[in-house]
Amino acid sequence: MANQETQLLDDIIVTSRRKMLTLGVASLAGLAIGASAPSAEAATAFYTDADILNFALNLEYLEANFYYLAAFGTTIDKANFASTAAGAPPIALSGTVGTPGTVSGGSLVPFSTIQVASYAIETAVEEGKHVQLLLSALGSSAVAQPAINLGTSFQTLATAAKIPGGSGFSPYASDEAFLVGAYVFEDVGVTAYHGAASLLTSSANLTTAAGILAVEAYHAGLVRTTINYIDPDGTGIGSYTNLISTLRASLSQAALLGAAPSAYDSNPDDFGLATFPVSLGGGSAVTATRLTDADSTNVVAFARNTTQVLNIVTGGGAVNGTTAVSPAMGVFFPAGMNAGPNGFK
Amino acid sequence: MNNLSAFINRGVSRRKFLAGAGASAGTAAALALAGCGGSTESMIPTPTPPTTSFTDVDVLNFALNLEYLEAQFYLYAATGSGLEASEITAGSASSYQNVGSVTLGNAAAVPDLTPSQQEILNEIAFEEQAHVKFLRSALGSAAVPMPDIDLSFFGPLAVAAKITTAATGAGSFNPFASFDAFLVGAFIFEDVGVTAYSGAAPLISAAGVASGYLTAAAGILAVEAYHAGYVRTSLTGRAIAAGSAAAYPYLGDANLVENLRATLTVGNSAAPSTTGSVETLLTLPTSLTSPSAIVAASAADAVGFARTVDQVLHIVYGSPTVGAKGGGFFPNGVNSIFATTTA
Numbered sequence: 001m002a003n004q005e006t007q008l009l010d011d012i013i014v015t016s017r018r019k020m021l022t023l024g025v026a027s028l029a030g031l032a033i034g035a036s037a038p039s040a041e042a043a044t045a046f047y048t049d050a051d052i053l054n055f056a057l058n059l060e061y062l063e064a065n066f067y068y069l070a071a072f073g074t075t076i077d078k079a080n081f082a083s084t085a086a087g088a089p090p091i092a093l094s095g096t097v098g099t100p101g102t103v104s105g106g107s108l109v110p111f112s113t114i115q116v117a118s119y120a121i122e123t124a125v126e127e128g129k130h131v132q133l134l135l136s137a138l139g140s141s142a143v144a145q146p147a148i149n150l151g152t153s154f155q156t157l158a159t160a161a162k163i164p165g166g167s168g169f170s171p172y173a174s175d176e177a178f179l180v181g182a183y184v185f186e187d188v189g190v191t192a193y194h195g196a197a198s199l200l201t202s203s204a205n206l207t208t209a210a211g212i213l214a215v216e217a218y219h220a221g222l223v224r225t226t227i228n229y230i231d232p233d234g235t236g237i238g239s240y241t242n243l244i245s246t247l248r249a250s251l252s253q254a255a256l257l258g259a260a261p262s263a264y265d266s267n268p269d270d271f272g273l274a275t276f277p278v279s280l281g282g283g284s285a286v287t288a289t290r291l292t293d294a295d296s297t298n299v300v301a302f303a304r305n306t307t308q309v310l311n312i313v314t315g316g317g318a319v320n321g322t323t324a325v326s327p328a329m330g331v332f333f334p335a336g337m338n339a340g341p342n343g344f345k
Numbered sequence: 346m347n348n349l350s351a352f353i354n355r356g357v358s359r360r361k362f363l364a365g366a367g368a369s370a371g372t373a374a375a376l377a378l379a380g381c382g383g384s385t386e387s388m389i390p391t392p393t394p395p396t397t398s399f400t401d402v403d404v405l406n407f408a409l410n411l412e413y414l415e416a417q418f419y420l421y422a423a424t425g426s427g428l429e430a431s432e433i434t435a436g437s438a439s440s441y442q443n444v445g446s447v448t449l450g451n452a453a454a455v456p457d458l459t460p461s462q463q464e465i466l467n468e469i470a471f472e473e474q475a476h477v478k479f480l481r482s483a484l485g486s487a488a489v490p491m492p493d494i495d496l497s498f499f500g501p502l503a504v505a506a507k508i509t510t511a512a513t514g515a516g517s518f519n520p521f522a523s524f525d526a527f528l529v530g531a532f533i534f535e536d537v538g539v540t541a542y543s544g545a546a547p548l549i550s551a552a553g554v555a556s557g558y559l560t561a562a563a564g565i566l567a568v569e570a571y572h573a574g575y576v577r578t579s580l581t582g583r584a585i586a587a588g589s590a591a592a593y594p595y596l597g598d599a600n601l602v603e604n605l606r607a608t609l610t611v612g613n614s615a616a617p618s619t620t621g622s623v624e625t626l627l628t629l630p631t632s633l634t635s636p637s638a639i640v641a642a643s644a645a646d647a648v649g650f651a652r653t654v655d656q657v658l659h660i661v662y663g664s665p666t667v668g669a670k671g672g673g674f675f676p677n678g679v680n681s682i683f684a685t686t687t688a
Contacts, residue, residue, distance in 0.1 A: 086636055111633050114585050118630035118637035119578075126640055129647035190567050197563040198554050203547045207651060210543045210563060211642065214649030217567040218640040221574020229582060232461035264560045275464060278471035281420050282429040288468035289461070292571040299475040300564030301571075 049205050051343035052196050054143045055306055056212070057095070057134040058337040058345075059192055061145045062313065063185050064091070064131045067124035069106030069150060070171065070178055071117075076128055077145075082108075088125045094135050095142035098338025105151020107172045115226065116175040123182070123219055130212060137208075143338035153331045154181060156315055161247040163240050176237050179227050183241055186220035187270060187293040188248065188312055191304040194264070217301065224291045228273055242272030245293075248312050252304055255311035258322045264303040266295050306344040310337070401553035403682050404545050406489045407654060408562070409480040410679040411541060413491040414661065415534050416477045417447055419470035421496065422520070422527055423463070425454035432477055433491035436484060441680040444490040448676070450497025451519040455527045462524050469531070469572055476565055483561065489680035498674050499530055502663055506605040508598045518598075525595045528580050532599045535573035536641045536650075537606070537660055540623060542566035543651035570649070577627060577639045584629045593629075600626045609665045610656040623650035654683040662686070 064076045072082040079090040093100070111117035135142050158166030163180075171181020193213035200206045224241070231238035249268035253261075261267055271293055277285040294301045304312075310328040311318035317330030327336035327345040339345040417427045427447060435442045455466065481488045503509045503518030508529075511517040520530020542562055549559045580596050587593035603624040610623075625641040642649045659665055663673030669686045671678030678684040 082634065085634060114630050114633060114635075115582050115637075117633040118581075118585075118635055119639065121634070122636040122639060125636060126642065126647035129645070133646040133648065194560070194563050194567055197546070198557075198560045206559075207543065207547055208648055210546045210566060211648035211651065213563060213567055214539050214543060214570040215640050215642050215647055217570030218574040218577075218642075218649070221571035222578045222639045224571075225575045225578040226582070228461070228465075229579075232459075263557050264564055278467055280424050280467065280470050280474065281426050282431075283424065283426075286424075286467050287464050288471050289464040291465060291468060291575050292472055292568050294472070294564070294568050294571075297475065298479040299472040299568055300479065300561055301567035303560055303564060 047199075047342045047344070049200050049202055050138060050141045051340055052199055053134055053138055053205065053209075054097070054141070054339060055309075055337070055344045056193065056196065056209075057131070057138065057143055058146060058333070058339075059189060059309070059313070060127060060130045060134060062148055062150075062332055063189065064124070064127035065103045065148055066106065066150050066171075066181065066185065067120060067127050069103075070109045070181070071120040071124040073108030075103045075106075076131060083124075086121045086125060088121075088128050091128055091131050091135070093145050095138070095144040095338070097141060097143045097340055098146065099335065100144035101147025101335055103145075103148045103150060105149060105153070109172050109175070109178045111175055111178075113175050116178060119222055119226065120178060120182075123222075126215060126219075130215075133208075133212075141340065143340070143343075146333055146338045147335040149332055149334050153315075154184070156331055157184060157244070157247065160315065161240075161243040163243050176230065179223055179230070180237050180240050180244070182219075182223045183227065184244060186216060186223050187245075188304075188309060189216035190220055190293065191252075191269070191302045192306075192309045194301055194303040195305050195309070197303075220293065221291060224273060224293075228289060228291060234273055234275075238273045240272075242274050245270040245272040251311045251316055252308040254316070254319050255305075255308040255324075257307075257319065257324060262303065262305065264300055265305075265308075266302065269295075269302040269304065269308075310344070399548070399682060401550055401556075401558055402484060402487045404548050404553075405480055405484055405558065405562075406487070407679065407681045407683055408542065408545060408565070409477065409484065409489060410492060410675070410681055411538065411657070411661070412473060412476045412480060414494055414674055415538065416470070416473040417491075417494055418452075418496060418520075418530065418534065419466065419473050421449070421452035422455050422530070423466040423470035425452075427452075428474065428477065428491070432474070432481065435490035436481075436486040436488035438486035439489050439680075441489045441492075445493035445677070445680075448493070448495040448497055450495070450499065451521050452496045453521050455521055455524060458524055465575070466527070469575070472568060472572070476568070479561075479565075483558075492675055492680045493677045495674055495676045498663060499533075502533065502602075502605070502673070503598075505663065506598075506601040508601050525583065525593075528576055528583075529595050529598045529602065531572075531576045532580065533602055535569065535576050536603075536624070537652070537657060538569035539566060539573050539641070540650045540652035541654075541657045542569060543649055544653050544657070546651075573641065574639060577641070581627055581629070581637050581639060584627075590629055596627050596629060603627075606660050609659040609663070610652070623652060623656075653688070654681075655686045655688045658683070658686050 068076045074080040076091045077093050154169055154171050155167055158169035171177050227237050249270040252269050253267050271290050273290050275287045275289050278288045307318050313332045314328045315331035318328035329336040337345040420427045499520050500512040500517040504512045509518045520526050546562050584593040584596040590597050607624050625638055628638040630637050661674045662669050
């Protein structure tokens, strides 16, 4: 059930792979990997694995800084006692492509439970390693860390999601608020890496992307499980997950620009922790919770394209009606993401 | 130089890479994308790719065998009964036509669950059932039937892991006895499911990628990781609430399972070892400044692990032996061309 967009992507994949397999190294040099001019054989410039990984790097800059600030009270590029004690070293911001920016907002969460504190610390360490991995792999092609807003962004999103008291929402205020803030990111990371998986052309990059996808899903499972544990009836922060998911689904849908969702996406493509009925072994319906963010039929996690992901993290900045807007700007990325000449922003 | 363009310029495709390079996709990931730490970066062993010529159908059918096992375990745990008969049959074109049966052991609905716990069991059971149906639907007439499954294997497995000393009867391990025992039982499967799909993803052909098989596999991988995240978070959270390892032995039991899995897969019958295993032991954080270990991933770069079909089989067969054709949860082997371990 490929739509026009996936067919275009499939054509690109087939074309690039065919070039790699049949035309040899000379043709590879002509692809836009590290080169400034697209190959004469390419009808239009198209993206490479490096562009896909740079898109991921923008998202990892965002997540890593959120978790470092929440867990340690510092950004990823500056060590402090807490980050050092947790084994999360400062990360040299070695990316150079695009416009470097600073991180605004964010502060140490006054954790009151070991559960939430330990999860925040673990996740910060892991997201930091993802940034380091991508920076190292991309080398001189790596994008610089763009301007990132981890302060007022949350109030903007919480207001848009109609969370009670949203205009004053800070994910740094408490354990529960932190979990809600983490919820904003984690399922999105899953859908972004999932959408990217079939676009990568190198086996090694695919294996690594699959491995990072798995970790993002572990994180999402961790956050959803903990929120569900704290609020099993869904009258507190559990209910906020539904509001956030509804908002994300609508931003994601808008970014389809009127086209149908791709085969592994749907409308809606985001579910909070509200329960739903299921039939087990052919029996009558019983109630299930929703710790997994996936469709209700095949239970395959959703895959989003880059425009959909951009529209979520910029709070609608990737779309104007049925027209894509690039560079997308807003909310977490006030100046937009950084990208190479054929990249995604 | 470890960077993208150096690797890509070798002009390899997925299939060509696996057939000719002689190294696993796992170590290649370390080559192409790891930092300058070199070989110490990767704790992924160097598994041998399948030497048999195989198709996308074979890859998906291998996954289907594992989903049959998970689905039966979770459905019994949630409801006391398993997959419908119509969901375990052979596709008309499959070379496997015998439908297996389930040896139940202690399989039964887990008692004394809170409503929330029951809802979670219902969810996981539903999702694994959905994966069985999805793969069967994708495979159509090529779908293999369910092989013989032995859910009594939890008992001997726990003995091998040194959790208990009795394989049956009093003192034996029964994952259907309580919610905490269920978590340990689920734990046996979940990280394995994630690593199995990670290992299988690069095996899918370019045509299969264009058909959406890779996206499907990646999407199921993500769901397995949500489940693993749930199980590991629950074990960790309940241990923290209990206050100590002694007060909550299930976390330690899960780590014993990890050690067993490592021994089964990294070593072999001649040289069992846990060095270089693809496991992350659970920890019990004791202060507001200690990290948890919910995610099973490389300590070097926080990338999730991948396992080969052989490693997965060693675990589910409960045997480190090369040339093993079955055992453990699959007493007569899986319905797959990969059924016999080659490494």
